[in-house]
Amino acid sequence: MEYVVEQQEPTTVPVRLDAQAEVSEQTPRFPVHRIYCVGRNYSEHVKEMGGDPKQEPPVFFSKPASACVTFNQDVAYPQATNDLHHEVELVVALKSGGKDIDLESAMDCVYGYAVGIDFTRRDLQAIAKSKGRPWDLAKGFDQSAPISAILPASELAQLGDRQISLKVNDEIRQHASLSEMIWSVPEIISELSKFFELKSGDIIYTGTPSGVAAVSKGDRLCASVEGVGVLNFRIA
Ligand code: MN
Numbered sequence: 001m002e003y004v005v006e007q008q009e010p011t012t013v014p015v016r017l018d019a020q021a022e023v024s025e026q027t028p029r030f031p032v033h034r035i036y037c038v039g040r041n042y043s044e045h046v047k048e049m050g051g052d053p054k055q056e057p058p059v060f061f062s063k064p065a066s067a068c069v070t071f072n073q074d075v076a077y078p079q080a081t082n083d084l085h086h087e088v089e090l091v092v093a094l095k096s097g098g099k100d101i102d103l104e105s106a107m108d109c110v111y112g113y114a115v116g117i118d119f120t121r122r123d124l125q126a127i128a129k130s131k132g133r134p135w136d137l138a139k140g141f142d143q144s145a146p147i148s149a150i151l152p153a154s155e156l157a158q159l160g161d162r163q164i165s166l167k168v169n170d171e172i173r174q175h176a177s178l179s180e181m182i183w184s185v186p187e188i189i190s191e192l193s194k195f196f197e198l199k200s201g202d203i204i205y206t207g208t209p210s211g212v213a214a215v216s217k218g219d220r221l222c223a224s225v226e227g228v229g230v231l232n233f234r235i236a
């Protein structure tokens with residue numbers, strides 16, 4: 001018996017080379033290698049989840065690269081949950097990597113930034129937490145990582161205190177400044193590279209501010225990071 005392995009097209013994210021231009025299907029694409037995520041990176045969100053921001057180091061987990069949803073496409077309400085939560089996050093795309101990257105050279109790895117949603121099956125996460133099980137079922141499902149076009153870092157002076165926000169049906173659900181992140185972008189890259197050899201094409205969801213809540217079929221989501229990107233889509 002011979003098995004044929006089908007080659008899958010790599011997952012790619014559109015690149016917004018001109019900050020003014022609309023992103024089209026012909027836009028250059030960034031090939032996604034892996035998706036890493038940081039948990040508990042804004043103190044108000046740590047508190048709303050029942051934790052203590054001062055005592056907990058960052059939590060890392062991952063999603064399959066195929067979880068990305070691009071070009072503002074609809075997201076299907078996933079199976080196996082009655083409590084799908086939004087988490088708006090700054091996403092960092094890497095052009096290079098390495099192991100044990102020091103803080104000083106961490107930013108040299110950054111290709112660009114985007115805004116994304118780390119969708120979470122909160123009911124499955126609660127079970128995983130209570131039983132000490134992995135988070136894969138709660139985090140790593142299909143279409144769990146919508147993402148805007150990536151803005152090259154060269155087009156951005158600095159992240160600074162840009163505002164990150166999420167509206168659901170025009171109502172603000174999450175809103176914070178990137179300066180409220182407990183672990184900065186270079187700290188996240190440096191810390192993550194102690195566990196994985198980071199590579200070109202890796203993207204990192206950097207954690208969500210407070211205000212996470214459930215979404216329903218038919219909801220319209222609008223996520224943004226000021227000057228970086230906007231993501232607009234519907235739960236179908
Ligand atoms: Mn998250």
